[in-house]
Amino acid sequence: MDNLVMATPEQSVTERVERIAQPTPSIEPAPPLTFAVKNLSIWYGEKRAIDNVTLDVASNAVTAIIGPSGCGKSTFLRALNRMHELVPKTRMEGTVLLHGEDLYSRSVDPAIVRRRVGMVFQKSNPFPTMTIGENVIVGLRLNGVRNQKFLNERLEKSLRMAALWDEVKDDLHKPGTSLSGGQQQRLCIARALAVEPEVILMDEPCSALDPIATAKIEELIYELKARYTIVTVTHNMQQAGRISDYTAFFYLGRLIEFGPTTKIFTNPSERQTEDYITGRFG
Amino acid sequence: MHLKRADNHTWRKIKSTLASGIAFVSALLVIAPLGLVFFHLLVNGAGSVNWDFFTKLPAPVGALGGGMVNAIVGSLELLALAGAIGIPIGVLGGVYLAEYGSARINSVLRFLADVLNGIPSITWGVVVYGLVVLRFKGFSAYAGGLALGLIMIPLILRTTEEVVLLVPNGYREAALALGVSRWKTIVHIVMKTASKGIITGILLALARVGGETAPLLFTAFGNRFWNHSLSQPIAALPLQIFTYAISPYDDWHRQAWAGALVLVTGVFCVNVLVRILTRGRTASVV
Amino acid sequence: MYRSGLPLLTKVLSFMAVAASIAMEERSVQARMASPSRFGDKAFEWLTLAMALAVVVLIILIGWQLWIGSSVAIKKFGFHFLLTSTWDPVAEQFGALPFIYGTLVSSLIALLIAVPLSIATAAYLTELAPLWIRQPLVSLIEMLAAIPSVILGLWGIFVMIPWLRDYPFPFLKRFLGWTPFFSGPIYGPCMFAGGIIIAVMILPIITSVSREILRSVPDLQREAAYALGATRWEATRIAVLSYAKKGLFGAVILGLGRALGETMAVTMVIGNTPQIAASLFKPGYTLASVIANEFTEATTDIYLQALFEIGLVLFGITILVNLLAQLLLRTIATTSATRAVQ
Numbered sequence: 039m040d041n042l043v044m045a046t047p048e049q050s051v052t053e054r055v056e057r058i059a060q061p062t063p064s065i066e067p068a069p070p071l072t073f074a075v076k077n078l079s080i081w082y083g084e085k086r087a088i089d090n091v092t093l094d095v096a097s098n099a100v101t102a103i104i105g106p107s108g109c110g111k112s113t114f115l116r117a118l119n120r121m122h123e124l125v126p127k128t129r130m131e132g133t134v135l136l137h138g139e140d141l142y143s144r145s146v147d148p149a150i151v152r153r154r155v156g157m158v159f160q161k162s163n164p165f166p167t168m169t170i171g172e173n174v175i176v177g178l179r180l181n182g183v184r185n186q187k188f189l190n191e192r193l194e195k196s197l198r199m200a201a202l203w204d205e206v207k208d209d210l211h212k213p214g215t216s217l218s219g220g221q222q223q224r225l226c227i228a229r230a231l232a233v234e235p236e237v238i239l240m241d242e243p244c245s246a247l248d249p250i251a252t253a254k255i256e257e258l259i260y261e262l263k264a265r266y267t268i269v270t271v272t273h274n275m276q277q278a279g280r281i282s283d284y285t286a287f288f289y290l291g292r293l294i295e296f297g298p299t300t301k302i303f304t305n306p307s308e309r310q311t312e313d314y315i316t317g318r319f320g
Numbered sequence: 321m322h323l324k325r326a327d328n329h330t331w332r333k334i335k336s337t338l339a340s341g342i343a344f345v346s347a348l349l350v351i352a353p354l355g356l357v358f359f360h361l362l363v364n365g366a367g368s369v370n371w372d373f374f375t376k377l378p379a380p381v382g383a384l385g386g387g388m389v390n391a392i393v394g395s396l397e398l399l400a401l402a403g404a405i406g407i408p409i410g411v412l413g414g415v416y417l418a419e420y421g422s423a424r425i426n427s428v429l430r431f432l433a434d435v436l437n438g439i440p441s442i443t444w445g446v447v448v449y450g451l452v453v454l455r456f457k458g459f460s461a462y463a464g465g466l467a468l469g470l471i472m473i474p475l476i477l478r479t480t481e482e483v484v485l486l487v488p489n490g491y492r493e494a495a496l497a498l499g500v501s502r503w504k505t506i507v508h509i510v511m512k513t514a515s516k517g518i519i520t521g522i523l524l525a526l527a528r529v530g531g532e533t534a535p536l537l538f539t540a541f542g543n544r545f546w547n548h549s550l551s552q553p554i555a556a557l558p559l560q561i562f563t564y565a566i567s568p569y570d571d572w573h574r575q576a577w578a579g580a581l582v583l584v585t586g587v588f589c590v591n592v593l594v595r596i597l598t599r600g601r602t603a604s605v606v
Numbered sequence: 607m608y609r610s611g612l613p614l615l616t617k618v619l620s621f622m623a624v625a626a627s628i629a630m631e632e633r634s635v636q637a638r639m640a641s642p643s644r645f646g647d648k649a650f651e652w653l654t655l656a657m658a659l660a661v662v663v664l665i666i667l668i669g670w671q672l673w674i675g676s677s678v679a680i681k682k683f684g685f686h687f688l689l690t691s692t693w694d695p696v697a698e699q700f701g702a703l704p705f706i707y708g709t710l711v712s713s714l715i716a717l718l719i720a721v722p723l724s725i726a727t728a729a730y731l732t733e734l735a736p737l738w739i740r741q742p743l744v745s746l747i748e749m750l751a752a753i754p755s756v757i758l759g760l761w762g763i764f765v766m767i768p769w770l771r772d773y774p775f776p777f778l779k780r781f782l783g784w785t786p787f788f789s790g791p792i793y794g795p796c797m798f799a800g801g802i803i804i805a806v807m808i809l810p811i812i813t814s815v816s817r818e819i820l821r822s823v824p825d826l827q828r829e830a831a832y833a834l835g836a837t838r839w840e841a842t843r844i845a846v847l848s849y850a851k852k853g854l855f856g857a858v859i860l861g862l863g864r865a866l867g868e869t870m871a872v873t874m875v876i877g878n879t880p881q882i883a884a885s886l887f888k889p890g891y892t893l894a895s896v897i898a899n900e901f902t903e904a905t906t907d908i909y910l911q912a913l914f915e916i917g918l919v920l921f922g923i924t925i926l927v928n929l930l931a932q933l934l935l936r937t938i939a940t941t942s943a944t945r946a947v948q
Contacts, residue, residue, distance in 0.1 A: 150642065163494045233498055353809075416655050504646075558754055562874075565874065
């Protein structure tokens with residue numbers, strides 16, 4: 039809990055190593071967890087958007103959230119870094135643990151949560167007043183990092199991780215909005231990576247992109263999962279099948295089914311899941 | 321029957337054309353004063369706008385020549401004082417309306433700001449006279465600047481609110497998702513994105529109060545000489561134009577026309593600048 | 607639920623790798639970032655709130671200052687102040703009636719001239735004009751709005767009044783001289799001239815607000831009229847103007863608010879004589895003008911108090927008119943918004 043409030047490096051590292059090293063008390067040895075969501079419900083005013091969802095997100099894996107529009111998948115994603123709180127009159131119940139720490143504890147600053155849980159949006163949104171380079175390091179700069187050498191290193195590293203460095207390295211001073219749609223989205227991924235989050239949430243990151251740009255992002259997601267835990271919302275079944283290790287199917291705010299992607303897509307246990315995946319509704 | 325209908329139709333068409341013609345003439349009449357005023361300003365003022373006008377103090381009564389340099393500088397000083405009061409309050413207040421505030425509070429504040437915008441500028445002069453001039457026993461640049469600054473507040477507040485609301489929500493979310501705090505998001509992302517619009521609003525407000533005379537009559541008061549301290553009366557271009565216009569001297573009338581030409585040119589330049597700025601904005605935001 | 611059966615060795619190794627990478631990252635990035643202060647967030651919100659509340663403070667401040675400044679006069683003259691027409695600073699007799707009369711009459715003249723012109727122009731700009739002409743016209747009207755009042759007054763004194771005195775006024779007198787409004791000698795500066803200059807001042811605002819109102823009329827209205835075979839003018843009259851009646855009224859009231867408080871240009875052309883005369887060729891005086899002219903000459907306390915009270919009357923009238931205008935325009939905005947939603 040403490041390292042959410044004050045991130046002293048040594049302490050949090052040891053804690054986390056301990057956490058990871060501790061065997062989970064279950065019969066099967068389960069992979070390490072990033073999020074443990076328990077009995078989560080969320081209301082927007084009177085409307086209940088998420089209804090009693092319990093779900094575990096595995097580390098260094100891609101978890102896809104699928105479901106028809108309005109099923110609460112975006113809201114669920116946003117609850118993982120407290121972005122849903124930006125909508126006025128929201129209320130939530132239940133717990134969300136990030137590596138065992140309650141994200142919604144009173145002493146936790148949402149800004150710290152969001153540094154550890156980054157986000158990429160449906161519509162690419164590089165800041166229009168900034169250059170490509172400024173866009174990448176803006177999170178660090180606004181969070182008080184001043185060391186120019188360090189910023190330059192992070193800039194290159196983040197762009198390389200986002201597979202964008204070779205395309206933009208000579209144009210870092212150009213406005214971020216001068217890039218193509220797919221490049222802009224990768225720029226946004228680089229921007230999220232620059233603050234070194236542990237998790238990256240993606241809210242339909244490819245829905246506004248053409249197939250070639252989409253393929254690049256998917257490839258990138260595959261590479262990123264070696265270092266990051268990724269949760270992505272998608273309305274594209276094929277995409278969920280291609281990129282994810284686990285899939286969660288939401289319907290009307292409820293989690294209908296959750297499990298390894300191969301199982302969900304080949305042998306779903308719920309009728310609704312099967313109907314949705316085979317395109318009979320949604 | 322058929323003929324009758326055709327007649328009716330022709331008459332309706334004629335009526336429509338006639339109405340369009342009347343509306344066109346109305347539009348011409350509305351903009352006619354602009355052309356006339358500009359024409360007479362050029363005819364009567366251009367000859368007196370010379371080097372002396374921009375470099376010399378007003379000549380003593382009866383003497384020919386002289387200029388308005390003190391009034392031009394005085395107006396700029398007053399605008400600086402007014403800006404120091406009106407810009408921060410107006411901009412930050414507008415940011416509150418756009419970024420925080422509940423719908424109900426905002427509608428009340430917006431309403432009051434609109435009402436304030438409708439209050440005659442001379443009222444501000446009277447109020448500042450009571451607040452500052454009476455209390456500190458003297459007309460001063462501070463009093464004039466305060467009067468103009470207070471007028472700017474609701475103007476800037478409304479324009480700032482409007483342009484900040486235009487900033488797409490995606491930028492706020494993107495910054496917050498990087499773990500940037502709310503206030504830094506607003507200052508470094510939202511306000512920076514809306515900066516052209518905010519500056520436009522500020523420039524328009526400055527142009528508006530730069531031409532104001534009524535609130536200065538008994539606050540800044542005017543001064544035929546250089547102002548050496550902001551706690552002393554100060555000259556302003558519109559004030560000087562007024563004084564000269566209602567004077568009985570032909571030479572002062574000439575000076576008034578020249579001053580008016582300079583003032584209008586300044587105001588129009590700001591308006592053209594704003595137009596250029598807003599053109600860029602519509603291109604980049606939409 | 608999860609994949610199972612990872613060999614222990616791989617697991618331990620991957621833990622070590624994760625730990626090592628986390629350790630490096632923590633030092634390099636997360637630790638470098640300053641912890642965000644929630645104090646900063648709160649402070650900024652309160653700061654901006656305080657600034658936004660300035661509008662409340664200002665309204666109260668104006669009312670309070672005008673009240674304080676005129677309290678002695680209010681006590682001394684009571685309601686008679688509003689109803690008597692003697693304004694004699696030497697005898698310390700103060701009645702605001704001539705100024706109230708002058709303000710209302712000059713504003714009324716201004717509205718009679720400006721309203722038809724403005725609304726016709728607004729209709730021209732939104733409905734009737736060829737597209738290419740619209741934007742330039744709007745820009746010109748904005749420029750007219752930007753002309754400072756004192757400059758219009760200057761033009762009024764030296765250009766408009768001599769012209770009015772030589773051409774239109776004698777003409778009016780010849781044909782309408784039998785009415786009380788256009789009788790008597792022609793001086794030049796007069797109530798009529800004041801009304802005309804105010805009209806010029808309020809033309810841009812009524813035009814631009816009316817234009818916004820007409821633009822907010824849903825296209826469905828126009829299409830319905832055209833579908834019935836209406837001509838352009840018929841569509842404008844039936845579908846647009848009658849639909850926007852309430853909003854246009856709001857625009858007119860807003861213009862009235864500006865007209866009542868207009869100061870410099872009026873002061874320069876109205877003649878500045880506190881009298882109540884039927885003839886529009888006679889000089890008049892307005893609330894705003896008397897403040898502008900006499901404030902710095904007020905030698906006695908009671909004189910200054912009386913002028914503060916004039917200010918209070920002007921503030922009271924304009925605030926009421928502006929409240930009315932805002933309410934009219936606001937209900938329009940909300941109803942058209944709800945219509946748009948439905």
